[in-house]
Amino acid sequence: MNSVRAEPLAAYALGLGDDALVLAQRLGEWVAHAPQIEEDVALANIALDLLGQARTLLAYAGEVEQAGRDEDDLAYLRDDRDFRNVQLVEIPNGDFAVTMARQLVFSAYQYELYTALEHSTDPTLAGLAGKAVKEVDYHRDHAVQWVLRLGDGTDHSHQRMQAGLDQVWPYTEELFDPASQLPGVAVDPATLRPAWERYVTDVLSEATLGKPEPRWRSRGGRDGLHTEYLGHLLAEMQHLHRSHPGATW
Amino acid sequence: MTGPNESGHRSWPLWEVFVRARRGLAHQHVGSLHAPDAAMALRNARDVYTRRGEGVSIWVVPSAAIVANSPDEKDPFFDPAADKVYRHPTFYDVPEGAKHL
Secondary structure, three states: OOHHHHHHHHHHHHHHHHHHHHHHHHHHOOOOOOOOHHHHHHHHHHHHHHHHHHHHHHHHHHHHHOOOOOHHHHHHOOOHHHOOOOHHHOOOOOOHHHHHHHHHHHHHHHHHHHHHHOOOOOHHHHHHHHHHHHHHHHHHHHHHHHHHHHHOOOHHHHHHHHHHHHHHHHHOHHHHOOOOOOOOOOOOHHHHHHHHHHHHHHHHHHOOOOOOOOOOOOOOHHHOOOOHHHHHHHHHHHHHHHHOOOOOO | OOOOOHHHHHOOOEEEEEEEOOOOOOOEEEEEEEOOOHHHHHHHHHHHHOOOOOOOEEEEEEHHHOOOOOHHHHHHHHHHHOOOHHHOOOOOOOOOOOOOO
C-alpha cells in the first residue's frame, strides 16, 4: 500500500464501515420492541449482516491506516467527532414506519454502492462488496415489502408511512456527497444517484406515497459532524468496552 | 400492523412452515409463525427458520388450510394397524447372495 493512497483509502473504508456499524446498533434497538417477534428476528438479522460488514471494513481501515488500531479500537474507542458515518444512520428509529423509510433509502443506496464496488481494483473492498450485495438485496426487499404494505394499506398506515418518509428525507442527499477521490478503488457516490432515484421512486409510486421535498438537508457526517443523537448511541455501544477494557466471554 | 391498536397486531394469521434441507429430500415441517400475508410469511420463515443455512426451499401454508384428524379419532384411525404384523415385510427369507437389501 503506497502512503499517498493509504489515508484516503482508510478514510473511505472507515466511512462505509461506520455507516454499517451505527445502523446495526440502531436496528438492534428494535429487538423485543418490534410489532411482532418475527420482525424482531428480521431486524436483528439485518443488523447482524451490517455488523459483519462493519467488522470487515473497520479491520481493513485499521490495517491500511497502519496506526496499530484493530476493529475493536475503532468501534469502541473513538468519540463521535471521529465517526465518519452519514447522519441518516444515526437518527433515532422513530416508529416502525420511520425505520422502514430509512431502511428503504439506505439499503437501496447500499445496494447500488456494493454493486459498483464489486468492480473495485482493491481486492478487499471488491470481495466485501460481492458478499454484502446479496445481504443488502434482502434488506432492500424487506423494506420494500413494508413500505408497500404500509403506504398502500389503511388511511392511518399511509399517513404514518408518509410521515416516516418526510422525517428521513432531509438526510438522503448526504449519501451522494463526494467521498475519497480514489479512481478505480472507491465509488464516486454521485454516480449511484440515478439508479437509486429510479428504484426508490418506483417503490414510492407503487406504494401510493409522495416523494418528500424537504427544505433543508443534512451534511458533514463524513467530516465528523453529527447530530446530538450519535453521542448517546455511542455511549450505550461503547460503555462495556470502555468500563472493562479487553473484556471477553 | 395497521396501527398502534393491539387488535391489529393480533389479527395476523398463523402459517405453517416447511423447509427442505437439501435437494432430493422432502420438505419437513419446522414450525409456525405469524405474518400478514403469504409474501411476508415466506420472508419471516427465511429469517426465523433458515438463518443457519438449514434450507434450500421453503413452503408456507396457512394453518387454517391444514385438515387434521381429531384426537378423538385416534383409536379407529390407528389401532387397527397395531396387530397386523403381516403388513410389515418381515416374512420373507432373504435369498443367499442377494445384495443391497
